[in-house]
Amino acid sequence: MFAPTRPAALDASATGDAWAPFRVEHPQERRALLRHLCEGSAPVNLAASDGTVLTTTLWALDDRGLTFAADRALPQLERLLDADEAVAVAYLDSVKLQFELHGLVLVHGAQASTLRCSLPRALYRFQRRNAYRVRPLERHAPTARLAHPALPEMRFALRVLDVSLGGCALWQPDDVPPLAAGSTIGGVEITLDAQTRFGATLTLQHVSSLAAHARGVRLGCEWRLAGLAEHSLQRWIHQAEKRRRLLTLG
Numbered sequence: 001m002f003a004p005t006r007p008a009a010l011d012a013s014a015t016g017d018a019w020a021p022f023r024v025e026h027p028q029e030r031r032a033l034l035r036h037l038c039e040g041s042a043p044v045n046l047a048a049s050d051g052t053v054l055t056t057t058l059w060a061l062d063d064r065g066l067t068f069a070a071d072r073a074l075p076q077l078e079r080l081l082d083a084d085e086a087v088a089v090a091y092l093d094s095v096k097l098q099f100e101l102h103g104l105v106l107v108h109g110a111q112a113s114t115l116r117c118s119l120p121r122a123l124y125r126f127q128r129r130n131a132y133r134v135r136p137l138e139r140h141a142p143t144a145r146l147a148h149p150a151l152p153e154m155r156f157a158l159r160v161l162d163v164s165l166g167g168c169a170l171w172q173p174d175d176v177p178p179l180a181a182g183s184t185i186g187g188v189e190i191t192l193d194a195q196t197r198f199g200a201t202l203t204l205q206h207v208s209s210l211a212a213h214a215r216g217v218r219l220g221c222e223w224r225l226a227g228l229a230e231h232s233l234q235r236w237i238h239q240a241e242k243r244r245r246l247l248t249l250g
Contacts, residue, residue: 021235024123033123034061036092044068044090046101046115048083052076058090059114068115070106077115081106088120099123126234134240135162136192144170145189146202148177158219163192165233167205167222174215181207188223196236198229 024030037044038058046054046068054076060067070077080086086101099120107114136142142160147153156176161169168190172179179185183204191197200223208218225233 019124021238022124022126024125030120030123031061033092033097033125034058034066034120037090037097040092042090042092044088046080047087047089048080049085050079050083052079052083054080056115061119063119065103065116065118066120067107068117070113070115072106072113077106080104096126097123098126126238133162133164134237136160136240142190142192144168144200144202145191146185147187148179149183149185151177160190160192161218163233163237165230165237167202167220170219170221172207172217172219174217176216178217179204179207179219181205190223192233192236196232198225198227198232200225200229 024033036042038061041057043055044058046056048054054074056068056070058066059069081104086104088097088099088101090097099122101117102121104115104117107116142163143157144160145155145157147155154177158170158172158176161171181204185202185204188200188202189197190200202221202223204219205222206220208220
């Protein structure tokens with residue numbers, strides 16, 4: 001079931017254009033994403049600045065703008081039209097889309113009423129939490145530096161096998177003292193690349209073997225991130241997905 005989603009506060013960054021990596025710059029790509037919303041009849045939340053949320057669907061798009069279904073009996077409709085600002089939020093599989101609604105008006109037709117607005121000047125795409133996992137190339141594998149919870153004086157680095165917004169998988173070779181499922185490890189230093197480093201607290205969810213001959217185990221971890229770490233991670237995942245799409249198109 002589609003639950004109302006709070007729009008991201010895109011103007012919350014104090015320095016620079018922090019949201020640029022998530023902005024869909026090319027008009028054709030924006031139209032393609034909007035067309036997928038329309039053809040899939042995906043639920044779209046129209047959220048007003050006063051907290052009002054109206055769930056609808058995108059009926060049509062053309063050069064003049066977007067057309068949403070509108071039920072005049074819904075009390076949210078009038079509050080949405082009276083709001084100073086409104087934002088649309090929707091999901092396409094693992095991707096969250098967000099864009100501002102400009103020139104929103106109610107249009108009365110012979111059969112039904114609709115909401116019309118201009119084409120969005122900017123559209124943002126975000127990965128849903130845990131929905132997309134990045135599996136780095138082994139020669140460029142990120143690392144996690146941590147202290148063994150039972151041997152705090154022992155610090156070591158483990159290779160990161162895959163990454164999502166919710167956690168990561170680590171490779172623990174058999175020459176490292178075993179870590180038990182359920183363990184919580186603080187002060188972990190995550191290095192994804194030269195520009196993306198942050199601290200995390202890991203909770204070890206499960207331990208599994210990748211293959212019978214493998215000399216080590218896979219650690220499935222959930223992480224808690226503080227400060228700007230989650231934003232840095234979101235940017236890194238977005239860039240990785242963008243590279244994957246370009247390789248697929250090529």
